[in-house]
Amino acid sequence: xxxxxxxxxxxxxxxxxxxxxxxxxxxxxxxxxxxxxxxxxxxxxxxxxxxxxxxxxxxxxxxxxxxxxxxxxxxxxxxxxxxxx
Numbered sequence: 571x572x573x574x575x576x577x578x579x580x581x582x583x584x585x586x587x588x589x590x591x592x593x594x595x596x597x598x599x600x601x602x603x604x605x606x607x608x609x610x611x612x613x614x615x616x617x618x619x620x621x622x623x624x625x626x627x628x629x630x631x632x633x634x635x636x637x638x639x640x641x642x643x644x645x646x647x648x649x650x651x652x653x654x655x
Contacts, residue, residue, distance in 0.1 A: 599624040599642055 591608035595601050604619040612619075612627065625638040632638065645651035 593619065595624045595642075595645075597646070599638075 585605055587605065588607045588610050590605070591611040592605040593601055593608045594603040601619050601622045601624060604614070604616045608619065609615055614622070624642065625633055628638045641651045641653060
């Protein structure tokens, strides 16, 4: 299979996985992509989320405990971070 076909297939799977909030962010912690599942689960439209600071997705108590920074550190170290909340 050509690489572009694999890429399109992966994009379709991610975009249609409504039970998962899948998104990416840049090294500064700003959201760069936002799936339909993220819209459904987290309640922000794609237009609202793109450019949003990742830390805003955490509650104030979680931010005070450093949960947002721990998740960013994990993503930088491993190339991704999975979270179940």
